[in-house]
Amino acid sequence: MQSLNITLPDTLAKALNSYIKDQENVLPANDIIENAIIEFLGQRGYLPPKKIINFIPATKGSGFLNTSVNHDQILAEQIDDQYHQHSKIQIQRINAENLTILLSFPVYLETYNLLLYRFNRKAANLFSECCKIKGSVN
Structure with missing residues (x-):
């Protein structure tokens, strides 16, 4: 320079x-x-022109206000997404068959943080209490 x-x-x-x-x-x-x-x-043509990005707005919005700020809350409330029903069935199966779920620590932390920020501390702590460490896998 x-x-x-x-x-x-x-x-x-x-x-x-x-x-x-x-x-x-x-x-x-x-x-x-x-x-x-x-x-x-x-x-004056001595530098390359700036690249301009044109965003095409959606013709119909989601109907939510402040989506860029409240995205986590909005996504948490969406029950009509393509995976919601499948996830609900899997959770029912896990509960009915009393299955154990193994989570890697990064997944555990991400889930805890999502619950904390999308819902509240009570939901995050309840998740944490429900996670029982029965051993570790190397």
Whole structure:
């Protein structure tokens, strides 16, 4: 990376300082200047054009509000997904046949965390209490 020291004319320095003061998320002046140079050289064909990603919105939404924030809660409440009925049958079978389930520690931790954050501490602790370590497999 090449280092470059420049002296800005007073009018440009004032404009840069005003811009920085007006911003909610302040970038360092060198980043602002670097972005300006990238844009300047890009517009003149000296840099490759920026790739633009176009997202096509769904024609019909899910009907939920704040999905990006409440995604875990929304997913936990979904009973119409393709695996829900199958999972329900498997849980009934495990209970009916009194089967033992072996979980790797990462799966145990992930399940505990999902219950903790999707539901509450009580649900996570209940899961933890129900997990009985009968031995370890190497």
